[in-house]
Amino acid sequence: MLKKSITIFAISLVFAITNLQAIGFTKSATIKPELFQEGAQKEWCPVCGMNLEAFYKTSHLSKIHNHKLRQYCSMRCLIVDMQEHDINIDEIEVVDALTQKFIKASSAFYVVGSDVKGTMSKVSKLAFAQKEAADDFNIEHGGEVVDFKTALKIAKESLSSDVAMVDNKKSKQVYPMGKKIFEKKCTKEIDINAYNQINELKADIKDKNLCSELKESELQALSLYLWEVKKYGDLKNSSDTINVSRDEKCPVCGMFVYKYPKWAAQIFYKESHLSFDGVKDMMKYYFEHKENISKMLVSDYYSQKAIDAKEAYYVIGSDVYGPMGDELIPFKSENEAKTFSMDHKGLKVLRFKDIKAKEVHKLDE
Amino acid sequence: MRSKINIYLIEYAINSLLRQKYKSFFITVVLTALIFLLSSLFFITNSIKYELQSTVNSLPEIVVQKVKAGRHYDIDVNAIDDILTITGVSSAVARVWGYYYFENAGVNFSIVGIDEYEQQYKNSLIHVAKKLDFNSGSSMFIGTGVKKVMNKNYYQEYFNFIKPDGTLKKVDISGVFNGDTELESNDVIVMSKENVREIFDIEEEKATDIVVKVANENEIATIASKIKLMYPDTRVITKDDLKISYQNIFDYKSGIFLALFVVSLFTFFIIIYDKASGLSSEEKKEIGILKAIGWRVDDVLKEKFYEGFIISFFSYMSGIVLALAFVYIFNAPLLQNIFTGYSQLKTSFELPFVFDIQTLALIFFLSVPIYIAATIIPSWRSATLEADEVIR
Numbered sequence: 001m002l003k004k005s006i007t008i009f010a011i012s013l014v015f016a017i018t019n020l021q022a023i024g025f026t027k028s029a030t031i032k033p034e035l036f037q038e039g040a041q042k043e044w045c046p047v048c049g050m051n052l053e054a055f056y057k058t059s060h061l062s063k064i065h066n067h068k069l070r071q072y073c074s075m076r077c078l079i080v081d082m083q084e085h086d087i088n089i090d091e092i093e094v095v096d097a098l099t100q101k102f103i104k105a106s107s108a109f110y111v112v113g114s115d116v117k118g119t120m121s122k123v124s125k126l127a128f129a130q131k132e133a134a135d136d137f138n139i140e141h142g143g144e145v146v147d148f149k150t151a152l153k154i155a156k157e158s159l160s161s162d163v164a165m166v167d168n169k170k171s172k173q174v175y176p177m178g179k180k181i182f183e184k185k186c187t188k189e190i191d192i193n194a195y196n197q198i199n200e201l202k203a204d205i206k207d208k209n210l211c212s213e214l215k216e217s218e219l220q221a222l223s224l225y226l227w228e229v230k231k232y233g234d235l236k237n238s239s240d241t242i243n244v245s246r247d248e249k250c251p252v253c254g255m256f257v258y259k260y261p262k263w264a265a266q267i268f269y270k271e272s273h274l275s276f277d278g279v280k281d282m283m284k285y286y287f288e289h290k291e292n293i294s295k296m297l298v299s300d301y302y303s304q305k306a307i308d309a310k311e312a313y314y315v316i317g318s319d320v321y322g323p324m325g326d327e328l329i330p331f332k333s334e335n336e337a338k339t340f341s342m343d344h345k346g347l348k349v350l351r352f353k354d355i356k357a358k359e360v361h362k363l364d365e
Numbered sequence: 366m367r368s369k370i371n372i373y374l375i376e377y378a379i380n381s382l383l384r385q386k387y388k389s390f391f392i393t394v395v396l397t398a399l400i401f402l403l404s405s406l407f408f409i410t411n412s413i414k415y416e417l418q419s420t421v422n423s424l425p426e427i428v429v430q431k432v433k434a435g436r437h438y439d440i441d442v443n444a445i446d447d448i449l450t451i452t453g454v455s456s457a458v459a460r461v462w463g464y465y466y467f468e469n470a471g472v473n474f475s476i477v478g479i480d481e482y483e484q485q486y487k488n489s490l491i492h493v494a495k496k497l498d499f500n501s502g503s504s505m506f507i508g509t510g511v512k513k514v515m516n517k518n519y520y521q522e523y524f525n526f527i528k529p530d531g532t533l534k535k536v537d538i539s540g541v542f543n544g545d546t547e548l549e550s551n552d553v554i555v556m557s558k559e560n561v562r563e564i565f566d567i568e569e570e571k572a573t574d575i576v577v578k579v580a581n582e583n584e585i586a587t588i589a590s591k592i593k594l595m596y597p598d599t600r601v602i603t604k605d606d607l608k609i610s611y612q613n614i615f616d617y618k619s620g621i622f623l624a625l626f627v628v629s630l631f632t633f634f635i636i637i638y639d640k641a642s643g644l645s646s647e648e649k650k651e652i653g654i655l656k657a658i659g660w661r662v663d664d665v666l667k668e669k670f671y672e673g674f675i676i677s678f679f680s681y682m683s684g685i686v687l688a689l690a691f692v693y694i695f696n697a698p699l700l701q702n703i704f705t706g707y708s709q710l711k712t713s714f715e716l717p718f719v720f721d722i723q724t725l726a727l728i729f730f731l732s733v734p735i736y737i738a739a740t741i742i743p744s745w746r747s748a749t750l751e752a753d754e755v756i757r
Contacts, residue, residue: 302453
């Protein structure tokens with residue numbers, strides 16, 4: 001009897017594994033998904049606006065203010081929402097990746113870090129009702145089996161880097177795409193401030209035909225652009241590099257600046273301005289003449305765009321040389337400066353006010 | 366200061382040339398032919414160099430291909446998300462493209478897929494993206510070479526692509542695609558990514574390769590190595606790699622040109638040597654008589670200078686004009702074939718007109734002053750001798 005049950009178990013296990021392999025794992029729903037939110041916006045996540053059906057197997061469900069149900073595309077959006085609303089952890093539900101039914105998250109087993117790609121995160125977190133199912137999945141796809149609290153903790157810790165990753169993609173790819181779609185397809189006025197959540201906006205665009213027909217990915221790009229950029233103004237023009245005319249010479253070293261547009265830096269006075277072929281020369285000049293400056297611009301190393309010199313981060317002592325040798329290399333964000341410093345053996349990252357004349361002059365030695 | 370040019374001397378020089386009709390004619394023909402050959406070579410190399418340069422410049426900074434068992438494979442589109450997180454990357458686009466073999470004509474078309482709202486990785490594609498009708502489902506822009514081939518095969522308004530499963534995909538021709546360079550656009554067909562995926566049977570989640578744009582050129586190498594670390598199963602090709610491989614092909618081909626160049630230059634200098642090694646006794650006698658009737662040495666040299674200048678400058682001008690016509694009007698038949706080793710379709714590209722003053726100057730200084738020197742020096746040698754000594 002025992003032998004028989006073991007064989008059956010073994011056969012079913014083998015079957016389950018081969019079955020998984022045969023179809024490959026997908027995060028989208030293979031059955032009709034259960035959508036709990038009210039109204040037309042129920043198809044989308046209220047935090048990021050992504051389609052819930054497409055990321056159904058990482059979907060989470062919570063109650064805010066003890067009655068209103070909110071369904072998220074992933075644990076990442078749940079955590080974002082937890083920071084804003086009062087959510088009872090015990091009431092959170094999650095989709096069982098195997099049966100695709102909602103189960104209590106607190107009793108679920110999470111497989112974290114498998115080879116399945118995460119939703120809005122670098123690390124995927126898939127929930128299973130049964131420990132065995134989680135273990136099977138773990139054997140097949142790698143990762144680690146943990147409980148809900150640990151999974152939540154991992155997600156919280158990686159939140160800032162996940163946000164950075166998604167933001168990167170949004171600003172480099174999604175927003176420009178959304179802008180193009182908006183300009184081409186949307187003729188009607190859209191009052192973005194009338195919506196509380198991005199999924200309401202999405203539902204209205206789709207149902208009220210505010211724009212002509214769109215695919216889901218196009219709709220997402222458009223909504224993100226409207227929701228996160230258009231609401232607060234518009235995309236900045238991307239071609240705002242420092243402009244140097246052909247006759248401008250660096251007042252410190254006397255070289256023509258237009259030949260080294262990558263390194264251009266400028267100091268503006270009320271009516272005139274001076275151009276420098278690198279931050280080093282600009283700083284040398286700045287230490288001598290600090291009066292009446294209206295603004296200072298430097299070229300961000302990575303994007304080559306003009307940024308405010310006083311807001312920038314500078315890497316000193318790297319192996320990258322400017323036209324005048326060792327340089328202070330400017331960056332828009334601290335993260336970029338640190339990455340650069342690691343890539344190019346920089347000594348330290350400085351803010352504008354921390355740059356000392358001694359250090360600048362030492363660069364020339 | 367009185368005018369330095371003596372009309373009578375020029376007249377005498379022309380007459381002297383006409384007196385020795387056959388000799389002058391022969392020298393002019395040989396010089397013209399040499400200059401023609403040299404300048405044609407230079408014009409062709411310049412044009413092709415320009416064409417390659419602009420092709421290379423329009424290339425993306427980094428191309429990422431997946432390689433499996435040493436062969437190119439379709440790459441996962443999701444890799445874009447990771448690549449975009451690398452600092453310094455300004456954009457990454459998944460390309461869907463491939464070669465379609467058109468059996469009836471025995472040629473390959475390059476089919477390129479574009480997305481309406483994506484950032485286009487090439488300037489020429491921006492215009493197409495604006496004009497191409499993405500909604501109708503099947504419309505394409507084709508290069509001039511493709512148009513010719515299709516028209517020859519009676520495809521005027523549409524073309525039937527044969528999909529891998531044997532069924533047909535009909536796509537309407539909605540216009541002609543003009544790239545930045547002839548080399549780039551001649552065999553190209555542009556259509557929506559969905560259509561390309563259908564024709565080549567590429568999955569939604571896959572792409573042919575990923576192109577990465579980098580704002581700061583200095584960072585290309587760092588970013589390329591980071592991508593390689595992220596995806597060890599890829600081949601990461603930077604713009605410099607591509608430049609080198611293009612340059613290699615070009616250098617190999619220009620070896621043949623160099624051989625031609627050396628041969629023609631050698632011929633030229635033999636003629637010069639022949640001239641410079643001495644004057645015929647008749648010419649010597651002429652100089653002697655001129656001196657005897659009262660010409661000064663500098664008059665004789667001036668006359669010889671005019672003679673040499675007229676012949677060499679005339680040959681230079683006609684050689685250059687002939688070469689320009691040969692290369693840019695007739696597209697350098699015969700010579701061009703040295704460079705074009707592509708499929709049948711590719712060879713029809715036209716050489717772009719590049720006017721390079723340096724090349725013209727180089728040829729000028731290789732021919733005119735050297736020839737003039739070769740006429741003046743021996744004359745000067747005879748002219749400095751006593752008249753009676755020369756005549757005797």
